[in-house]
Amino acid sequence: MPKGIGADKTPQQLPDDEVLKLSLDDPALFSVIIDRYREAFMRAARSITRSNDEAEDILQEAFTKIYMNGRRYEKQPGASFKSWAYKILVNTSFTHYQKLKKQQGNVSYLDPVLYDDAIVDEGASALAANTDNRAIVTATLQKMPEHLGRVMKLYYLEDKSYDDIANVEGISLTTLKMRLFRAKRLFRKLMEE
Secondary structure, three states: OOOOOOOOOOHHHOOHHHHHHHHHHOOHHHHHHHHHHHHHHHHHHHHHHHOHHHHHHHHHHHHHHHOOOHHOOOOOEOOOOOHHHHHHHHHHHHHHHHHHHHHOOOOOOHHHHHHHHHHHOOOOOOHHHHHHHHHHHHHHHHHHHHHHHHHHHHHOOOOOHHHHHHHHHHHHHHHHHHHHHHHHHHHHHHHOO
Protein backbone atom coordinates (compact mmCIF):
# COMPACT_ATOMS: atom_id res chain seq x y z
CA MET A 1 0.00 0.00 0.00
CA PRO A 2 1.43 3.41 -1.00
CA LYS A 3 2.69 5.72 1.70
CA GLY A 4 0.02 8.07 3.03
CA ILE A 5 -2.97 5.82 2.34
CA GLY A 6 -4.76 4.45 5.36
CA ALA A 7 -5.24 0.70 5.68
CA ASP A 8 -8.99 1.13 5.29
CA LYS A 9 -8.91 3.07 1.99
CA THR A 10 -7.73 2.33 -1.52
CA PRO A 11 -6.49 5.11 -3.81
CA GLN A 12 -9.78 4.81 -5.74
CA GLN A 13 -11.70 5.76 -2.58
CA LEU A 14 -9.71 8.93 -1.91
CA PRO A 15 -10.72 12.41 -3.09
CA ASP A 16 -8.99 13.71 -6.23
CA ASP A 17 -6.80 16.24 -4.41
CA GLU A 18 -5.43 13.55 -2.09
CA VAL A 19 -4.74 11.19 -4.98
CA LEU A 20 -2.90 13.99 -6.80
CA LYS A 21 -0.80 14.77 -3.73
CA LEU A 22 0.09 11.09 -3.23
CA SER A 23 0.88 10.65 -6.92
CA LEU A 24 3.65 13.23 -6.65
CA ASP A 25 5.58 10.71 -4.56
CA ASP A 26 4.21 7.63 -6.35
CA PRO A 27 3.53 8.50 -10.03
CA ALA A 28 1.69 5.20 -10.61
CA LEU A 29 -1.18 6.57 -8.49
CA PHE A 30 -1.85 9.25 -11.09
CA SER A 31 -3.57 6.54 -13.13
CA VAL A 32 -6.48 6.87 -10.67
CA ILE A 33 -6.98 10.49 -11.80
CA ILE A 34 -6.69 9.46 -15.45
CA ASP A 35 -9.25 6.68 -14.97
CA ARG A 36 -11.69 9.09 -13.31
CA TYR A 37 -11.53 11.81 -15.93
CA ARG A 38 -10.46 10.16 -19.18
CA GLU A 39 -13.93 9.60 -20.66
CA ALA A 40 -15.35 13.01 -19.74
CA PHE A 41 -12.20 14.83 -20.87
CA MET A 42 -12.12 12.83 -24.11
CA ARG A 43 -15.73 13.79 -24.87
CA ALA A 44 -14.91 17.42 -24.14
CA ALA A 45 -11.79 17.44 -26.33
CA ARG A 46 -13.58 15.58 -29.14
CA SER A 47 -16.48 18.06 -29.05
CA ILE A 48 -13.96 20.85 -29.65
CA THR A 49 -11.76 19.22 -32.31
CA ARG A 50 -14.19 16.76 -33.93
CA SER A 51 -11.20 14.43 -34.28
CA ASN A 52 -10.30 11.44 -32.14
CA ASP A 53 -6.59 11.82 -32.91
CA GLU A 54 -6.51 15.51 -31.99
CA ALA A 55 -8.59 14.83 -28.88
CA GLU A 56 -6.12 12.12 -27.79
CA ASP A 57 -3.23 14.58 -28.20
CA ILE A 58 -5.06 17.19 -26.13
CA LEU A 59 -5.91 14.62 -23.48
CA GLN A 60 -2.33 13.44 -23.14
CA GLU A 61 -1.01 16.99 -22.95
CA ALA A 62 -3.67 18.05 -20.42
CA PHE A 63 -3.01 15.10 -18.10
CA THR A 64 0.72 15.79 -18.33
CA LYS A 65 0.13 19.42 -17.35
CA ILE A 66 -2.15 18.42 -14.48
CA TYR A 67 0.54 16.11 -13.12
CA MET A 68 3.42 18.54 -13.71
CA ASN A 69 1.49 21.35 -11.98
CA GLY A 70 0.33 19.10 -9.15
CA ARG A 71 2.63 20.70 -6.60
CA ARG A 72 1.03 24.09 -7.34
CA TYR A 73 -2.51 22.85 -6.80
CA GLU A 74 -4.09 24.16 -3.62
CA LYS A 75 -7.57 23.23 -2.52
CA GLN A 76 -9.65 26.39 -2.28
CA PRO A 77 -13.14 26.97 -0.92
CA GLY A 78 -15.73 26.88 -3.68
CA ALA A 79 -13.30 25.48 -6.25
CA SER A 80 -12.93 21.76 -6.74
CA PHE A 81 -10.06 19.74 -8.16
CA LYS A 82 -12.38 18.97 -11.08
CA SER A 83 -12.75 22.66 -11.98
CA TRP A 84 -8.97 23.16 -11.73
CA ALA A 85 -8.28 20.14 -13.95
CA TYR A 86 -11.02 21.19 -16.34
CA LYS A 87 -9.49 24.66 -16.68
CA ILE A 88 -6.18 23.03 -17.66
CA LEU A 89 -8.03 20.91 -20.23
CA VAL A 90 -9.83 23.97 -21.63
CA ASN A 91 -6.62 26.00 -21.87
CA THR A 92 -4.80 23.09 -23.50
CA SER A 93 -7.65 22.61 -25.97
CA PHE A 94 -7.70 26.31 -26.77
CA THR A 95 -3.95 26.42 -27.41
CA HIS A 96 -4.05 23.24 -29.47
CA TYR A 97 -6.99 24.49 -31.53
CA GLN A 98 -5.28 27.81 -32.25
CA LYS A 99 -2.09 26.04 -33.41
CA LEU A 100 -4.12 23.71 -35.61
CA LYS A 101 -6.04 26.57 -37.22
CA LYS A 102 -2.84 28.52 -37.87
CA GLN A 103 -1.31 25.47 -39.56
CA GLN A 104 -4.39 25.22 -41.75
CA GLY A 105 -4.15 28.92 -42.57
CA ASN A 106 -7.49 29.77 -41.02
CA VAL A 107 -7.05 31.53 -37.70
CA SER A 108 -10.25 31.50 -35.70
CA TYR A 109 -10.20 32.95 -32.21
CA LEU A 110 -12.15 30.68 -29.92
CA ASP A 111 -12.66 30.97 -26.25
CA PRO A 112 -13.17 28.76 -23.20
CA VAL A 113 -16.81 29.88 -23.19
CA LEU A 114 -17.35 27.76 -26.28
CA TYR A 115 -15.77 24.72 -24.66
CA ASP A 116 -17.82 25.05 -21.51
CA ASP A 117 -21.03 25.43 -23.51
CA ALA A 118 -20.26 22.42 -25.72
CA ILE A 119 -19.64 20.21 -22.70
CA VAL A 120 -22.67 21.39 -20.77
CA ASP A 121 -24.89 20.80 -23.83
CA GLU A 122 -23.57 17.25 -24.12
CA GLY A 123 -25.08 16.40 -20.74
CA ALA A 124 -23.71 12.85 -20.68
CA SER A 125 -20.67 13.31 -18.51
CA ALA A 126 -20.31 14.01 -14.84
CA LEU A 127 -18.30 17.03 -15.89
CA ALA A 128 -21.37 18.48 -17.57
CA ALA A 129 -23.19 18.47 -14.26
CA ASN A 130 -20.40 20.45 -12.64
CA THR A 131 -21.95 23.83 -11.92
CA ASP A 132 -18.55 25.20 -10.87
CA ASN A 133 -17.59 25.66 -14.53
CA ARG A 134 -20.80 27.44 -15.43
CA ALA A 135 -20.42 29.66 -12.35
CA ILE A 136 -16.83 30.54 -13.28
CA VAL A 137 -17.85 31.52 -16.82
CA THR A 138 -20.85 33.53 -15.61
CA ALA A 139 -18.78 35.32 -12.96
CA THR A 140 -16.11 36.14 -15.54
CA LEU A 141 -18.68 37.53 -17.98
CA GLN A 142 -20.11 39.71 -15.20
CA LYS A 143 -16.68 41.24 -14.54
CA MET A 144 -16.51 42.42 -18.15
CA PRO A 145 -17.90 45.72 -19.45
CA GLU A 146 -21.56 45.13 -20.33
CA HIS A 147 -21.19 45.60 -24.11
CA LEU A 148 -18.35 43.05 -24.30
CA GLY A 149 -19.98 40.47 -22.04
CA ARG A 150 -23.23 40.79 -23.98
CA VAL A 151 -21.66 40.03 -27.39
CA MET A 152 -19.74 37.08 -25.91
CA LYS A 153 -22.95 35.67 -24.48
CA LEU A 154 -24.92 36.17 -27.70
CA TYR A 155 -22.24 34.61 -29.90
CA TYR A 156 -20.98 31.73 -27.76
CA LEU A 157 -23.78 30.85 -25.38
CA GLU A 158 -26.81 31.72 -27.51
CA ASP A 159 -25.17 30.77 -30.83
CA LYS A 160 -26.34 33.91 -32.64
CA SER A 161 -24.87 34.79 -36.05
CA TYR A 162 -22.72 37.86 -36.65
CA ASP A 163 -25.59 39.44 -38.60
CA ASP A 164 -28.12 38.81 -35.83
CA ILE A 165 -25.83 40.23 -33.15
CA ALA A 166 -24.93 43.28 -35.25
CA ASN A 167 -28.65 43.99 -35.76
CA VAL A 168 -29.49 43.54 -32.06
CA GLU A 169 -26.56 45.72 -30.99
CA GLY A 170 -27.10 48.28 -33.76
CA ILE A 171 -23.47 48.09 -34.90
CA SER A 172 -21.60 47.19 -38.09
CA LEU A 173 -20.08 43.74 -38.67
CA THR A 174 -16.60 45.25 -38.44
CA THR A 175 -17.41 46.79 -35.06
CA LEU A 176 -18.90 43.51 -33.87
CA LYS A 177 -15.81 41.52 -34.88
CA MET A 178 -13.59 44.01 -33.06
CA ARG A 179 -15.78 43.81 -29.94
CA LEU A 180 -15.67 40.01 -29.99
CA PHE A 181 -11.91 40.07 -30.40
CA ARG A 182 -11.53 42.45 -27.45
CA ALA A 183 -14.07 40.51 -25.39
CA LYS A 184 -12.26 37.20 -25.95
CA ARG A 185 -8.92 38.75 -25.08
CA LEU A 186 -10.34 40.24 -21.87
CA PHE A 187 -12.12 36.97 -21.02
CA ARG A 188 -8.84 35.03 -21.29
CA LYS A 189 -7.08 37.61 -19.11
CA LEU A 190 -9.80 37.46 -16.44
CA MET A 191 -9.81 33.63 -16.49
CA GLU A 192 -6.06 33.61 -15.82
CA GLU A 193 -6.41 35.83 -12.73
